[in-house]
Amino acid sequence: MKQQKISIPTINQEMRHRVTNYMNTLTKPRGSLGRLEDLAIELAEIKNSAFPIVTPAGILVFAADHGITAEGVSAYPQAVTEQMVRNFLNGGAAINVFSRQIGAMIKIIDIGVAAEMEHQELVNKKVRFGTANFLHENAMSRDEAEQAIHIGYLQGMNIINQGAQSLILGEMGIGNTTTSSAILAVLSNKKVNCLIGYGTGISSEQLLHKERIIEQAIINRKPSSTDPIDILAKVGGLEIAGMAGAMLAAAENRVPILVDGFICTTAALIAKLISNRVADYMILTHQSIEPGHATAISLLGKNPIIDLGMRLGEGTGAAITFPIIQSATLMLSEMATFTSAGISDKT
Structure with a gap:
């Protein structure tokens, strides 16, 4: 970096x-x-x-769009990213509910939404208006990938400086299960069909299409499995880069990183590739039902605390696991x- x-x-x-x-x-x-x-x-x-003290928790939700959605890999249109960010800002999303429950600090960061957004509560750190379609071109430049990591790092530092004693990372980005699956396929060298799931609810036909798109994209882009910036630039996501950067800030400050589900764990693998020691500061909160999560967990070398069959993202699994983590400190x-x-x- x-x-x-x-x-x-x-x-x-x-x-x-x-x-x-x-x-x-x-x-x-x-x-x-x-x-x-x-x-x-x-x-x-x-x-x-x-x-140790873990309260208050700080929650950072990074939002960004993915050009790969043009290939029909998601059940929802790209516009839903912006709509859900507005829902976050209005306090109506699941992560808002669970954030209030645990008394967490929460920040919503636009790191790459494909629309102009203004709101007094929105942290506007847009690198670009969504990634490019990585089937046909690199998702972003190396400089943009590094910029997104750095933004995440600074956002992590900011919320820690405001008093956060533990860090929960969340994300919003239509198409990001496709992006995460591509990253994981590169890191694990496993076949794509072992890693992909139905995401937000695609059909069986769409799942097969998603598999073919990811396979072809990896052939086209040829990302290096040992270079985290190359992976992000070629098949990555801006919110994934941002989460990875925030994890580095947390580890640097001895702040526990409460890792959420599939997409967050993929970001954790990117952070680990940047600095192997960061994994020492990660606590895997839950097991997602996304098929690729088991592989990501294995690569991370962590055991999830709970398994409730969740796959929402946003940091929700980490937020609902937080009371268990707090119980350990109160003991x-x-x-x-x-x-x-x-x-x-x-x-």
């Missing part, structure tokens, strides 16, 4: 031993809270604190020890 030198600290492994020892003094049988205990340890390592900070409670510890 030319614009910003990233310096991500190493995870404090000593904190694991310290928190594990303390957790074993809490008024419960050892290991009885299962994965919640593992999560508490992971958060302590990330935050470099024996009593450490508020639970009594055997000594303080005057309870005998048989061990």
